[in-house]
Amino acid sequence: MTSVVAPRIVVAVDGPASSGKSSVGLAVAQRLGLRFLDTGLIYRALTALALREGVAPEDEPALTALIPRFELADDGQGRLARVLVDGEDATGAVRTHEVDLSVSAVARQPGVRAALLGLQRRLADAGGIVMAGRDIGTVVLPDADLKVYLDASVEERAMRRIRERGLDPQGEQADAVREQLRARDAVDSGREVAPLRAAEDAVVVATDGMGFEEVVDLVAGLATAVAASRRADTGPREAASPSPAAPPEQAAEAGRAAAREPAANVRPAATAKAAGPEKRHRVLEVAMRLDNHQSMLVRMVARLAQWLGLAFADVRHEGLDRVPRTGPVILAINHASNFDPVFAGAWVSDALRTRRIHWLGKRELFFWPVFGWVCALGGVHPVDRSTADVEAYRLATRILEKGYVLLIFPEGTRSPTGALQEAKDGMAQLALRTGAQVLPIGVNDSDLVWPKGRRLPSPFPRRRVLVRIGEPFRVADLVPPGADRRAAKAAVTTAVMGRIAELLEPRQRGVYASVVRGASVGTASPKVG
Ligand code: DC
Numbered sequence: 422m423t424s425v426v427a428p429r430i431v432v433a434v435d436g437p438a439s440s441g442k443s444s445v446g447l448a449v450a451q452r453l454g455l456r457f458l459d460t461g462l463i464y465r466a467l468t469a470l471a472l473r474e475g476v477a478p479e480d481e482p483a484l485t486a487l488i489p490r491f492e493l494a495d496d497g498q499g500r501l502a503r504v505l506v507d508g509e510d511a512t513g514a515v516r517t518h519e520v521d522l523s524v525s526a527v528a529r530q531p532g533v534r535a536a537l538l539g540l541q542r543r544l545a546d547a548g549g550i551v552m553a554g555r556d557i558g559t560v561v562l563p564d565a566d567l568k569v570y571l572d573a574s575v576e577e578r579a580m581r582r583i584r585e586r587g588l589d590p591q592g593e594q595a596d597a598v599r600e601q602l603r604a605r606d607a608v609d610s611g612r613e614v615a616p617l618r619a620a621e622d623a624v625v626v627a628t629d630g631m632g633f634e635e636v637v638d639l640v641a642g643l644a645t646a647v648a649a650s651r652r653a654d655t656g657p658r659e660a661a662s663p664s665p666a667a668p669p670e671q672a673a674e675a676g677r678a679a680a681r682e683p684a685a686n687v688r689p690a691a692t693a694k695a696a697g698p699e700k701r702h703r704v705l706e707v708a709m710r711l712d713n714h715q716s717m718l719v720r721m722v723a724r725l726a727q728w729l730g731l732a733f734a735d736v737r738h739e740g741l742d743r744v745p746r747t748g749p750v751i752l753a754i755n756h757a758s759n760f761d762p763v764f765a766g767a768w769v770s771d772a773l774r775t776r777r778i779h780w781l782g783k784r785e786l787f788f789w790p791v792f793g794w795v796c797a798l799g800g801v802h803p804v805d806r807s808t809a810d811v812e813a814y815r816l817a818t819r820i821l822e823k824g825y826v827l828l829i830f831p832e833g834t835r836s837p838t839g840a841l842q843e844a845k846d847g848m849a850q851l852a853l854r855t856g857a858q859v860l861p862i863g864v865n866d867s868d869l870v871w872p873k874g875r876r877l878p879s880p881f882p883r884r885r886v887l888v889r890i891g892e893p894f895r896v897a898d899l900v901p902p903g904a905d906r907r908a909a910k911a912a913v914t915t916a917v918m919g920r921i922a923e924l925l926e927p928r929q930r931g932v933y934a935s936v937v938r939g940a941s942v943g944t945a946s947p948k949v950g
Contacts, residue, residue: 429548429549429648430455430548430549430566430567430644430647430648431545431548431549431550431552431562431564431565431566431567432446432449432450432455432550432551432552432565432566432567432568432569432640432644433552433554433557433558433561433562433565433567433568433569433620433623434446434449434551434552434553434554434557434569434570434571434640435553435554435555435556435557435558435559435568435569435570435571435617435618435619435620435623436553436555436570436571436572436573436617437555437572437573437578437602437605437606437609437610437617438578438602438605438606438609439573439578439579439581439582439602440571440572440573440578440628441571441573441581441628441633441636442459442553442554442571443459443461443553444633445571445633445636445637445640446459446551446552446553447459447500447551448633448637448641449551449637449640449641449644450499450500450550450551451498451499452637452641453551453641453644453645453648454499454549455499455549455550455551456495456499456500456501456549456550456551457499457500457501457502457550457551457552457553458493458500458501458541458544458550458551458552458553459502459553459554460541460552460553460554460555460557460561461524461553461554461555462493462501462502462504462515463493463537463540463541464524464527464528464533464537465504465515465516465520465524466491466493466504466506466511466515467484467487467488467491467527467533467537468515468520468523468524468527469504469506469511469514469515469517469520470487470490470491470506470511471483471484471487471523471527472519472520472523473506473514474487478523478526478527478530479526479530481530481531481532481533482532484527484530484532484533485532485533485536488533488536488537488540490506490507491504491505491506491511492504492505492508493505493540493544501544525605525608525609528612529608529612529613529614531613531614534614534615538560538561541554541557541561541562542561542562545561545562545565551644552565555609555615555616555617556615556616556617556618558570558619558620558622558623559615559618559619559620560615563620566647566648567624567643567644567647568619568620568622568623568624569623569624569626569640569643570619570620570623570624570625570626571626571628571636572619572625572626572627572628573627573628573629574629575599575602575603575606576599577628577629577630578602579595579598579599579602582598582602583595583598586598621815621816621819624643624797626639626640642794643794643797646794646797646798647798649718713776713777713823713824713825714775714776714777715770715773715774715775715776715777716777718798719770719777719798719799719800720770722795722798722799723766723767723770723771724767726762726763726766726767727763727767727768727771729763730760730763730764730767730886732880733760733870733871733878733879733880734760734764734866734867734870734880734883734884734885734886735883735884735885735886736764736768736886736888737885737886737887737888738768738887738888738889738890739887739888739889739890740889740890740891741768741769741771741772741890742772743860743890743891743892743893744769744772744773744860744890745858745860745893746773746774746776747824748824748857748858749820749821749822749823749824749825749826749827749855749856749857749858750826750827750857750858750859750860750893751821751827751828751829751848751851751852751857751858751859751860752765752769752778752826752827752828752829752860752862753829753831753848753859753860753861753862753917753920753921754828754829754830754831754862754863754864754921755830755832755836755841755862755863755864755921755925755929756830756832756833756834756835756836757835757836757839757840757864757867757868757872757873757929758835758839758864758867758868758870758871758872758873758878759835759871759873759878760867760870760871760878760886761830761835761864761867762780762828764864764867764886764888765828765862765864765888766778766780766828768888769828769862769890773826776825776826777800777825777826778800778826778827778828779800779802779820779825779826779827779828780799780800780801780802780827780828781801781802781813781817781827781828781829782796782801782802786801802816802817802820814847814850814851817829817847817851818851818854818855821851821855821857822855827851827857829847829848829851831844831845831847831848831849831914831917831918831921832844832845833845835873836868836873836931837873837874838868838931839866839868839869839872839928839929840928840929840930840931840932841918841921841922841925841929841930841931841932841933841934842931842932843932844914844917844918845914846910846911846913846914848914848917849896849909849910849911849912849913849914849917850910852895852896852913852917853896853897853900853909853910853913856895856897858893858894858895859893859894859895859896859917859920860890860891860893861890861891861892861917861920861921861923861924862888862889862890862891862921862924863888863889863891863921863922863923863924863925863929864886864888865886865887865888865889865924865925865926865929866884866885866886866887866926866929867886868929869884870884870886889924889925890924891920891921891923891924894920896913896916896917899912899913899916900912900913915933915936916936918933918936919933919936919937919938921933922934922936922937923937923938
């Protein structure tokens with residue numbers, strides 16, 4: 422049964438050939454009562470028309486001139502799946518072998534892509550649509566509410582096709598399928614304009630080993646959660662949107678109008694990142710748009726987290742009024758317990774008022790379906806701790822460059838003893854590069870409530886957890902004159918950790934005990950190593 426739970430959201434689904442984006446996109450659209458457009462159809466329709474008119478796939482001006490002659494129409498089931506050429510139904514002509522052979526060459530023409538951009542955007546203008554393709558999240562709809570990049574290894578995608586066609590997996594035809602997919606990947610990813618890429622803020626779902634329904638459940642769940650947060654949110658998109666949701670007929674009409682007057686502005690996918698189509702492990706990368714608005718949902722989660730924290734400890738805070746209300750801020754917190762995000766984050770979130778906290782969390786959090794969505798909606802961005810995660814660093818930089826708030830545990834992992842451990846230098850690098858203020862936060866005694874190594878927290882005996890918030894400061898002044906980059910990072914790391922140590926009782930100062938400047942915070946000049 423179809424339920425209209427997300428009438429306005431725009432979902433972009435991208436991915437390589439045979440990654441399942443059309444079938445998953447359609448199933449999600451039907452489940453949520455959204456319209457669906459497979460944008461490959463547009464390139465196919467133009468190719469079919471070009472073949473009929475004898476226009477070569479490289480003849481860019483002639484191809485562009487054909488565009489006003491075709492339109493997309495609703496098939497009566499919410500799919501923009503009918504192609505009209507000169508007003509007549511030509512849907513049957515778009516999935517032929519001849520079109521298969523020429524469509525990539527047509528889709529490679531920059532002028533063609535530019536001319537089709539306006540058509541695609543206008544179809545999404547009214548909202549309430551799932552749009553599938555190769556460049557939807559990166560170029561066509563960079564502001565989509567949810568961007569999903571469906572990925573799978575060549576072998577997995579080939580096996581799906583081989584099974585569909587009933588071929589022998591060891592046979593020559595199966596090898597040809599694998600070769601064909603590799604070739605299409607190369608063309609789609611290697612072309613100059615709008616190459617196949619996952620948007621930086623896309624949820625990358627590597628579907629190897631997942632069943633169709635499992636993928637649909639996952640994407641529909643994400644879309645539902647995003648729709649819920651948009652509804653709860655009186656925020657920017659809804660408020661700025663001038664027109665009420667248009668019914669499908671109106672949207673189709675908007676599409677027809679757009680087809681008659683194509684726009685010509687291609688916005689390059691400057692922030693797009695490469696996502697290797699060969700990536701094998703199942704990963705949810707970033708499940709939220711980078712926005713700075715604290716929705717009602719986030720507020721509710723923060724309030725629930727406060728109750729949870731208070732159920733387990735007598736939680737006190739000092740210095741919440743020091744939380745900066747504007748500009749980029751790194752919240753630098755010691756990490757001794759799974760409860761630190763609750764004890765510190767839930768209250769700091771309140772103190773930030775309308776701004777939200779962005780977090781870098783371990784990627785494994787996203788492997789648990791429901792918890793993963795909650796994390797994503799709560800602003801967590803995953804970090805791959807097994808590698809130096811360049812993408813996470815870039816994302817963190819972007820968050821700060823936008824002037825947002827980023828929470829970091831500079832030690833990387835929880836301390837097994839509760840005392841400060843050697844910190845990584847990523848936080849210092851970010852602070853130096855972006856000029857963000859650093860707000861040191863010391864969480865005292867959270868390890869007594871839920872230490873590392875214990876499966877569950879204990880409310881007995883009832884402990885007092887004191888969260889001390891220091892003065893915000895800028896790190897540029899902490900760099901010794903003449904220091905090279907490495908020395909600067911080391912100095913800043915030590916200085917920031919020293920300021921955190923000052924907010925902790927001696928028991929928890931650990932390796933930074935010697936950097937503490939004395940009793941007062943934010944007055945003496947720092948001693949850096
Ligand atoms: O998904 P498909 O096989 O129907 O796509 C047909 C062609 O169109 C394929 O070569 C990639 C191209 N295409 C594109 O370049 N950009 C899109 N948004 C969708 C499809």
